[in-house]
Amino acid sequence: MTHRQPLPGTPVSELDTPCLIVDLDALTHNIGVIARRYEGTGVQLRPHAKNHKSPVIAALQMRAGNTVGGVCAAKVSEAEAMVNGGVRSVLVANQIASPAKARRLAALAARAEVIAAVDAPEHVRLLGDAARDAGVTLGAVIEVNTSMRRAGIRAVEQAPPLAKLIAETAGLRFRGIMSHQTISGFPSREERYKVGGGYFARVMEVKTAIEQAGVPVEIVSTGETWTYDVAADTPGVTEVEGGTYVFMEMGYDYMTEFRIAGRVLGTIVSVPEPGLAIGDVTVEAIGAPNGTPSVEGMPGVRVRALTHRGTVLESDGRTPLRPGERYTLLTHQQDVTMNRWDEYVVVRDGVVVDVWPVAARGRHH
């Protein structure tokens, strides 16, 4: 971890590299888009903290309005970072599988509203035991698989008995259901509504089945950036677990109402032959799970490879590459990139305005 932080007022051009910068205007714009869209609708945002891992950004999201007043977290230790940063409600969109982690979640429930996702009776037992031991109430939602074949119940019939089990378990409170979905490629608005709407219809089937079994469903938590608008037009969805929209990424650039807010700056350290350069942003500093990052603002320059030693850049000649020159990379998966950094260097109009810790970086427990 580095101990040097740029002072406010430092021009972006003078930042040491590699450096992760966040454009405050773009960030504020993105947060505002969803806050305004949900005004007067039946749906609210539950911002996903896994994307920014920052209580500061969570506070900006909640201040913008039309949120549930809390966040999602992917892990128990991430939820702790959010509660420690002042967040009052956390939905851990993941399964608790060990007594120790359940105890830790129960301890957190003494200070905030805590809801966890379950998809099997074992999770219910672990959470119930921990909640009773700690003398707290833990909320539980059933995770429903609709698109990713990840965790989550696979059949509608699994939901009513699990909901009843939760409702009957002392220390737990059944809150509802959650489901997460992805889409690949560059879908049109019509495709997003069709595919996303289809997923939401399956979520609603589960809701109806649970209600028909006599258990009230208070929370229907589903959708992401690519369906934030679909969710607002789908009666019954109560909250959206949106996260990507905050920083945006190249894979989501069909969502044109949002702007890129996160960038990694690098410096060329070697030009071993014309048209080929090595820069100082390593694979660890940005991550490349969905393909190599894009180069911004240098026509004809692309990333040929990303290694532990740096970025291999190649140019078709339109933009000459020189040692000492700066370059800017745009990630294809923002949350993986943000998890590689200890701090956000926050900039506006080309000047540093603040530095925010990535408080939950590395909190994968």
Next chain:
Amino acid sequence: MQRPLSVAPGASVDRLDTPALVVDLDTFERNARRIHAAIEASGIRLRPNAHAHKTPALAWLQLGMKGAAGGVSVVSLGEAETFAASGIGDLLLTMPVVTPGKIARLCALTRHADVVVPVDDAANVDALGRAAEVAGVRLPVAVDIRTDAGEPGAAPDRVMGLARHIDRAPALRFAGLMTSLGPVSAGDSTDAVRDREIGSAATLTSARADCERAGLRVGICSIGDVVASFAALAAMPGLTEIRSASYALADGNHLPRMDGVGWRPAARMLTMVTSRPEPSRAIVDCGQKAISRDLGLPSVDGRPDLTIAGLSAEHGFVDTRDGSPLDLAIGDLLWLVPADAAGAFGLHDIVHGVRGETVEAIWDVAARGRYD
């Protein structure tokens, strides 16, 4: 900052909060000794590439073995600062340092450690020379020879000119020659990796002979990162040191191409089954944010019947290869072998040193995040 549940040294390894980065110390030492033994008699020294683990405690284990060089190699100046602070006084940077701010830091660090910096550009030699003069230090500088298309370095016919340029600068010292090999990729055969290593070494030693004929003293002649041909390189006259990132950790990308047979991975991730949504699928708590899939997917150690079907940011997908029912329950533990150990270390603040079934030490991955 990472915050696992507290487990003290002396505890059983299955008590670790998951996902947990674990180094099996017996395996780490056995792997490292094996390579050190292969080269020891030749007089060539093994310089561990500490970027592989970013952990001073592991670097010191490597440097304590016979056959080790006096220090480590690193990628970034931030890593150099971290390892120097741990007491290592001999460092080799393997990427050029070009910006004024970083050159000033390098000059400052030179007062605490011997840090050799590579160059492939005359303007960079001038910038280093001016800064060193102002700072009142003498920087040891090596000429980086390009022997791999994706790496920095000067073409062989420019090496002599750069060496003389360094030699003439009053505040610089010509330290010798080095070359860096690119990463091993999935499609490379062991023979291809070995041919590349030996070919690069031949270019390097030939440049050394040229320099010496011209009256330049070549201190170091360093090749890295070597994977496949330690014994063959040790027999080549003219090389002084071999750098290697993978030799002690032996990760998934390097294991199939390493010199000889019988290697075991030393770095592994302990992960827990959190969901059993389908008969032949388990979900584990180790995803891309804990192990990375930038340079390949992990495998499940000791379970050739299982495959990692995918990693999302927070989850791993474990399937049976043949679609048969899976014998795992929620709460069960699995060991994952990272494809890229260096990437996995880069995601953790701490690494657990384990011997047998017992946690022996908990160490800071002190250079994690030091991309600077």
